[in-house]
Amino acid sequence: MKSHIDINSICIAASIYSSSNQKLASNKYFDELFGTETELEAFEHFISINVPNPANIGTGYFTYSINNKEYLVSIIEIAKEQNYLITLQDTSLLNNAVKKMRVVRDMENEFYEILGAIHDDFVIIDNKGVIIKVLDNFDKMYGIPGEEAIGKTIFEMEERKIFNPSVAIRVFRSGKAETMLQLTGANKYLMCTAIPIKGPDNEIIKIISYTRDVTKYETLKSEYNKLSETLEKYSAELEHFRSSRNAHPSIIGSSNAIKNIIETVDKVSKFDANILFTGESGVGKTMFAKLTHSQSSRKDGPFIEINCGAIPDNLLESELFGYEKGAFTGANKEGKIGLIELANNGTLFLDEIGDLPLHMQVKLLKVIQEKKLIRVGGTEEITVDFRLISATSKKLNDMVDNGEFREELFYRINVITIHIPSLRERKEDIFSLCMHFLEKCKNRYGLDRTLSNTAIDYLTEYNWPGNIRELENTIERLVLTSDNYMITEDYLPSNIKSQVISTTHIQNKSLKSILAEVEKKIILDAYKKHGTTTGVAKELGISQPSASLKINQYIKKTDE
Numbered sequence: 406m407k408s409h410i411d412i413n414s415i416c417i418a419a420s421i422y423s424s425s426n427q428k429l430a431s432n433k434y435f436d437e438l439f440g441t442e443t444e445l446e447a448f449e450h451f452i453s454i455n456v457p458n459p460a461n462i463g464t465g466y467f468t469y470s471i472n473n474k475e476y477l478v479s480i481i482e483i484a485k486e487q488n489y490l491i492t493l494q495d496t497s498l499l500n501n502a503v504k505k506m507r508v509v510r511d512m513e514n515e516f517y518e519i520l521g522a523i524h525d526d527f528v529i530i531d532n533k534g535v536i537i538k539v540l541d542n543f544d545k546m547y548g549i550p551g552e553e554a555i556g557k558t559i560f561e562m563e564e565r566k567i568f569n570p571s572v573a574i575r576v577f578r579s580g581k582a583e584t585m586l587q588l589t590g591a592n593k594y595l596m597c598t599a600i601p602i603k604g605p606d607n608e609i610i611k612i613i614s615y616t617r618d619v620t621k622y623e624t625l626k627s628e629y630n631k632l633s634e635t636l637e638k639y640s641a642e643l644e645h646f647r648s649s650r651n652a653h654p655s656i657i658g659s660s661n662a663i664k665n666i667i668e669t670v671d672k673v674s675k676f677d678a679n680i681l682f683t684g685e686s687g688v689g690k691t692m693f694a695k696l697t698h699s700q701s702s703r704k705d706g707p708f709i710e711i712n713c714g715a716i717p718d719n720l721l722e723s724e725l726f727g728y729e730k731g732a733f734t735g736a737n738k739e740g741k742i743g744l745i746e747l748a749n750n751g752t753l754f755l756d757e758i759g760d761l762p763l764h765m766q767v768k769l770l771k772v773i774q775e776k777k778l779i780r781v782g783g784t785e786e787i788t789v790d791f792r793l794i795s796a797t798s799k800k801l802n803d804m805v806d807n808g809e810f811r812e813e814l815f816y817r818i819n820v821i822t823i824h825i826p827s828l829r830e831r832k833e834d835i836f837s838l839c840m841h842f843l844e845k846c847k848n849r850y851g852l853d854r855t856l857s858n859t860a861i862d863y864l865t866e867y868n869w870p871g872n873i874r875e876l877e878n879t880i881e882r883l884v885l886t887s888d889n890y891m892i893t894e895d896y897l898p899s900n901i902k903s904q905v906i907s908t909t910h911i912q913n914k915s916l917k918s919i920l921a922e923v924e925k926k927i928i929l930d931a932y933k934k935h936g937t938t939t940g941v942a943k944e945l946g947i948s949q950p951s952a953s954l955k956i957n958q959y960i961k962k963t964d965e
Contacts, residue, residue, distance in 0.1 A: 415492065417492055418493040421490055421491070422489050426453045474496075474497070527615040528615075530611065530613075532608070546595065546616070547589045548589060566588075566590060576609070576612050587616070593620045595616040599614040660834045670693060679794070679818050680823060681796070681820075687872030691710065694756075698752040698754075701752070703752055706751030709791075711744050711755050725745050726743040726778050727744075728741055728781035729781070751792070752792045756796045757798065759810060763811065766810065801819070846885075847884075854891075855891060860892055860893055867904060883897070928952075941955075
């Protein structure tokens with residue numbers, strides 16, 4: 406019976422034998438392999454032993470040696486013919502094929518390793534959208550085990566928000582590579598790129614998606630957005646700050662108090678009337694004195710500033726009035742012009758005039774009244790023309806009552822009084838001042854810094870006993886000692902934080918609870934210092950049993 410199998414189409418040695426071991430057909434590879442009758446008879450004997458056993462048909466392979474080569478023999482029954490297809494494969498060729506398969510497999514593994522090293526994650530998807538390959542760290546990136554993802558479709562993964570959204574779905578729709586930001590089931594932000602692999606007919610056969618974890622960058626972006634919101638929050642105040650700087654560059658502040666002072670200065674600057682600025686030390690009296698001069702008709706003349714408390718008594722007269730040559734031992738041979746004389750045709754600013762000794766007050770009063778002076782050691786009267794501005798942090802009224810300040814001089818300098826409130830009385834100016842001093846430090850030191858919201862809150866709530874001068878020194882210290890662009894409350898001096906916390910803490914509390922907290926702090930501080938009840942009792946002047954009772958009471962509460 407002729408077989409329906411085309412034996413010549415098989416590319417390895419093949420033959421067809423009947424169930425009675427009669428060769429019905431063979432191809433050229435088979436005929437070349439068994440070139441002699443002896444070789445063929447030996448092989449047919451081998452077949453006659455194995456074919457009759459039904460268990461050997463189609464269940465495995467046999468090895469057969471010929472011409473010092475080993476062949477793999479397979480015997481397959483041809484259905485409905487009761488014939489058998491017998492093939493022989495050179496095992497050396499098979500071994501080479503296996504080696505090549507191993508090389509391909511190793512190359513594939515190496516490719517995956519390289520891809521994994523270059524990117525934080527990659528996923529391979531077939532043409533149906535089914536995930537067929539993931540990296541071992543899939544669970545860390547997406548929140549589910551990798552083995553659970555294998556076999557799932559990208560459509561299902563997107564629906565479950567594991568891929569949110571799926572970049573591969575976009576590739577299926579567009580037919581080209583896509584890149585997008587993806588939020589995963591593990592709450593990670595991934596920058597995903599998916600590339601289509603296409604077949605000969607331009608159809609998508611696979612998609613490779615690789616990612617880079619950008620979670621930390623998204624966090625920074627979020628912080629940046631928060632910072633932007635904070636900046637917008639203060640934009641109106643900053644705009645006012647800028648506009649006020651344009652009008653009066655030396656004066657920083659937007660409070661009603663500062664606005665009123667500037668308005669008053671604008672009015673009185675044009676007149677030569679004497680002005681007295683009052684206010685605590687560091688509130689900015691000198692700045693307003695300079696502003697007054699700059700807006701007066703004498704603005705092109707000199708502005709001579711004298712700190713009455715900074716010059717020693719024995720030098721004060723010669724510094725103010727000047728001296729002639731040879732006036733006293735150690736004097737300049739040519740003599741010296743005094744500070745009052747230097748203010749001619751300009752403004753004389755006497756800062757801290759309350760520190761001026763009584764004997765000098767008399768001489769100053771005469772100069773103010775007559776606009777004439779005589780140098781030390783001289784006899785000639787010198788005419789001077791100046792506008793007088795004074796400033797003090799003392800209560801001159803009380804000094805007049807106590808005989809410490811001459812009443813006539815007080816009325817002479819006090820034609821127009823302008824009081825500058827302390828910084829704690831105009832807290833709304835603190836932010837503008839902070840921004841000004843930060844900019845000043847940036848220009849001076851080349852250090853760009855800003856303040857966190859919490860730090861600004863602390864600085865705003867602090868009382869600032871040293872006023873603007875203390876605030877400026879604090880900002881400069883913060884800029885120079887901070888390591889980061891953002892200055893947080895951690896950098897603030899302890900006295901600022903403790904005062905703000907203490908003030909906030911005391912509000913809305915009863916006297917009893919406040920006293921209890923003070924007692925607790927004193928007891929704990931003493932115990933930390935001495936470590937014994939005896940030491941605490943001795944320092945606080947209480948009995949040892951009382952000290953022991955208090956320590957046990959507060960230590961236990963603290964531990965709890």
